[in-house]
Amino acid sequence: MAEDYENYSDYERDFFMAVDRNTLSEQAIFDALSTIGDDQYYTLFEVEVEHVCGPAHVQVFPERAGTLYRCLNCGVSGIIGG
Numbered sequence: 001m002a003e004d005y006e007n008y009s010d011y012e013r014d015f016f017m018a019v020d021r022n023t024l025s026e027q028a029i030f031d032a033l034s035t036i037g038d039d040q041y042y043t044l045f046e047v048e049v050e051h052v053c054g055p056a057h058v059q060v061f062p063e064r065a066g067t068l069y070r071c072l073n074c075g076v077s078g079i080i081g082g
């Protein structure tokens with residue numbers, strides 16, 4: 001990941017910062033799932049995390065191969081690879 005943005009153009013810096021924000025949000029979702037039990041896999045539930053849009057309720061559906069998620073604040077959805 002790009003740690004030092006000084007060597008990049010504004011165009012590139014904007015791209016890397018967006019990726020960083022999304023990565024941090026996905027890490028927060030992943031961390032929130034670190035304590036779930038086996039019975040919560042393959043069920044849909046909500047966690048509260050700091051998403052790219054701010055504090056938000058995020059729906060998660062943990063599978064063994066990854067976690068599906070959707071932010072109920074901004075509507076962004078995706079898959080976090082397991």
Ligand SMILES: [Zn+2]
Pocket residue numbers: 051052053054056071072073074075076
């Ligand atoms: Zn969001």
